[in-house]
Amino acid sequence: PGSCNGGSALHAYQFIKSYGYIPYDTCQSYVACSDDSNEGFCPFVDTTCTDMNTCRTCSRDHKGGIGRCTAITEFPNATVAEYGSYDYV
Numbered sequence: 001p002g003s004c005n006g007g008s009a010l011h012a013y014q015f016i017k018s019y020g021y022i023p024y025d026t027c028q029s030y031v032a033c034s035d036d037s038n039e040g041f042c043p044f045v046d047t048t049c050t051d052m053n054t055c056r057t058c059s060r061d062h063k064g065g066i067g068r069c070t071a072i073t074e075f076p077n078a079t080v081a082e083y084g085s086y087d088y089v
Helices: 009-019
Strands: 056-059 068-071
Touching: none
Parallel strands: none
Antiparallel strands: 056 068
């Protein structure tokens, strides 16, 4: 299907249609890592589809510099009604 090593945009639409939605990019920073990525920090990134990895908000503790993140379960999202490919001559 697709990974950080390549793939088709059609598979992205297929994922959205089968999963039901994806959050807007403001809900979670994009990280170009997938479960088969081994470059840079990717082996240390959790890419599983959990609430925390789908959408989160984080706070900062101004005194110690360590904050806390909380999953957001209701958020604006994008859906796909239909998708496909076409050929033309």
